[in-house]
Amino acid sequence: MEQLHRQIIDLQRKWRDHLDDPNNSGARQVDSAIQRLEDDIQTNKNPRSIEDQVKRLLQQLNSLENTSVMDNSHLNDLQRSFESMRDSLRKLM
Numbered sequence: 001m002e003q004l005h006r007q008i009i010d011l012q013r014k015w016r017d018h019l020d021d022p023n024n025s026g027a028r029q030v031d032s033a034i035q036r037l038e039d040d041i042q043t044n045k046n047p048r049s050i051e052d053q054v055k056r057l058l059q060q061l062n063s064l065e066n067t068s069v070m071d072n073s074h075l076n077d078l079q080r081s082f083e084s085m086r087d088s089l090r091k092l093m
Contacts, residue, residue, distance in 0.1 A: 007081075007088075008034070015078060030057065061078060
């Protein structure tokens with residue numbers, strides 16, 4: 001779980017670094033979801049629960065495509081990274 005915690009911290013930094021429109025409601029929702037995910041990983045919640053959160057987060061990221069929130073290439077990179085995290089969580093189950 002320590003590796004997942006480091007991974008979510010890195011992804012959170014990436015998200016904030018690449019964010020073009022932090023006041024967008026969708027961006028604020030994703031930011032909150034990433035923070036909840038980080039909190040749950042830190043408190044060692046059930047991997048199934050965390051994997052479900054990552055799944056919902058990916059859906060939120062998909063909804064931000066072609067918006068002013070972030071360049072699509074950065075958004076796609078984040079989606080791939082969260083998919084990788086999701087795969088890692090499945091291996092823990």
